[in-house]
Amino acid sequence: MSESLSRKQPSLSAYEQGVRLLARRDHSVAELRRKLMQRHFPAVEIDDALATLTERGFLNDERTARLWAEQELRRGGQGQVKALNRMMEHGLSREHAEAALDELWDPQVERDHARAVLQSLRGSIPESERGSRKGWAKLARRLANRGFSQELIRELLRADGGTESE
Secondary structure, eight states, X not given: OOHHHHHSOOOXXXXXXXXXXXXXXXXXXXXXXXXXXXXXXXXXXXXXXXXXXXXXXXOOHHXXXXXXXXXXXXXXXXOHHHHHHHHHXXXXXXXXXXXXXXXXXXXXXXXXXXXXXXXXXXXXXXXXXXXXXXXXXXXXXXXXXXXXXXHHHHHHHHHTTOOTTO
């Protein structure tokens, strides 16, 4: 046997690889499953590893949802809709993500963030479109792209001189 082969470390199990990944940051069950599948572990081994990691408290979607919600809240400049979508992109269920956001998200802070974003966006609308239906529609789209709810957008634009039909 060659010297390089005898020194090669044994392959990690799905469980060990899961522990390594979780040591870096929390993952959702779905996200960790995807990462282990990318490393070509057998499905049965992945299922066993996820069950053991969950039993031992290393893997917990509720805790992960709360951590992600806190991170999204600190990010600022975005609405709850965008935070929810980002959390779901990381494999968190809608139920866990919504529960964490409902617990931590302050509607007044979101409203303040939306006002600040609206203020900064006003300058991006050409002078000829300010106050027009076209200008209000551009602002509404840009606020929606930042993840603010349609209800909040309508409220802010009405207060800013827009009409309900905008």
